Amino acid sequence: GHTNRVWSVRFSPDGKTIASGGDDRSAKLWNIATGECSKTIQGYSNVVYRIAFESDRQLLASGHEDQTVKLWDIHTGQHRSLSGHKNRVFDVAFHPIMSILASASGDRTVKLWDWHTGNCLHTFAGHESWVVSVTFSPDGQILASSSYDHTIKLWHVQTGECIQVLRGHTNYVLSIAFSPDGQLLVSGSYGQTIKLWEVSTGDCLGTWEGQDSRIWSVAFSPDGQTIVSGGNDRSIKLWSISDRKSLHKPLRTLEGHEGEILSTSFNQKGDMLLSTSMDKTIKLWDLATDRCIKTLHGHENSVWSGILSQDGCTILSSSADETIKIWDVQAERCIKTLRSPRPYENMNITGVTGLTEAQKNTLKALGSVED
Known part of the structure; x- marks a missing residue:
């Protein structure tokens, strides 16, 4: 049968055949009388989910629907693939010090890779469902992962030991981020809530009611005092971590996207914010005025992830249109498109x-x- 989730089934008009479609990118026709699969129609898709950037080496990592991690030289466009996951790769993160890359997958595992050699160093298993977000602590000692199993796990990078399980969310945990000092962790869930955790104890310090339902993205400001969230209500919300009593009151709300917000991130100074959306656009916001100052068009599907370079001149983005784009911020134009080869390229x-x-x-x- 199917090798992944089955999302849809339909009867034929004569009632003799069932058609099914699933996450394995295939449609199957089934003979009801015999129970046998009479035909398989195989499709192809290679959505690029999250990306991460190693600025010193100008190295870009991307997680893909085809179960691979890809490492790109952004100047030449050349890439190599890291294989080992058995389901799509939702997120990637570079270690802040060592030449290590982490990847989170629908196969319920997190893998650590030596990005010099391409070798898999460790596989962290323990989640009971898809692992969709992964991030290193600023000192590189701890790796955090979040999952559809409603939990966040903290792993010791060197030993691979799970040192803490953070429980409290009642639905999928879609996004996580460490504070700049590594003492706090913020998480966003499918169940409307944003939670703030103390890393050393695993205690939940506060809960905010965020977007209407899905909170796809959370991040800390560089000074560690503000959290940004983005979700399905098409708005970006800024929250003060010192005001944990006003659970329904964000500091500010930024509006302008016409689709769900999939990623949010601050620039180094903390005076600008980058957002990407299901509306196929990337927006840059001036936080002094709360105005959108740039809107980048060019992707043909949802933009899953965006990264603003340290100098603020370049944006990297990944999309469900199977591409990674590099943008000149000032000119508001795409200067390079990266795409992994398709089956008949x-x-x-x-x-x-x-x-x-x-x-x-x-x-x-x-x-x-x-x-």
Whole structure:
């Protein structure tokens, strides 16, 4: 049968066949009388979920739907793949000191990689469902991971030991971030809530009621005093960590996106904010005025992740359109697009006979070309 979740089933008009579709990117036709699969229609997709940037080496890491982690040289566009996960890779994070990369996957594990050699150093197992977010503490001693199993786990990077399990969310934990001093952790969930945790004890210090439902992104300001969240209500909210009694009152709310907010991050000074959205755009906000000062268009699907360079001149973004884009902020234009090869990349089908127009269009979507 299917090798992943089945999201949809339908009967044929004559009642003799069932069609099913699932996360394994296939549709299957089933004979009701025999229970056998009579046909499998295989699709292809390679969404780029989260990205991470190692500025000293100008190295970009990306997590992909095809179960791989990819490492990119952003100047040449060359990449190499790290394979080992058995489900899509939702998030990646560089260690702040060592040449280590962490990846979070739907196979319920977190992997640590030596990004010099491409070798897998450790596999952290223990979550009971998809692991969707991963981040290192500022000193690099602790790795935090969050999961659809409603928990956050803290791992000792060197030993691989799970040293703390943070419980309290009642739904998927979609996003996590350490405070700049590493003493606090913030988490956002599918169940409307944002929680603040003390890392050393695992105690929950406060809970805020955030967006209507899904909180896709949380982050700390550089001074550690403010939390930003983004979610399904299309707004960006700023919260004071010192005001834990006003559970329903953000400091400020930024509005302008027309889709769910998928990622949020501050610049180094803390005076600007970057956001990405399901509306296919990237926005840069001036926090002195709460105004959107730049909107970048070019992606053809949801923008899962965005990173602002230290000098504020460049933005990196990843999208469900299977691309990573590099943007010139001042010019508001894309200066480079990175895309991993598709199954039939650059295969020339000019003059090929026996193909219908629909089949040709499918091959082109998978990378083939026609003069």
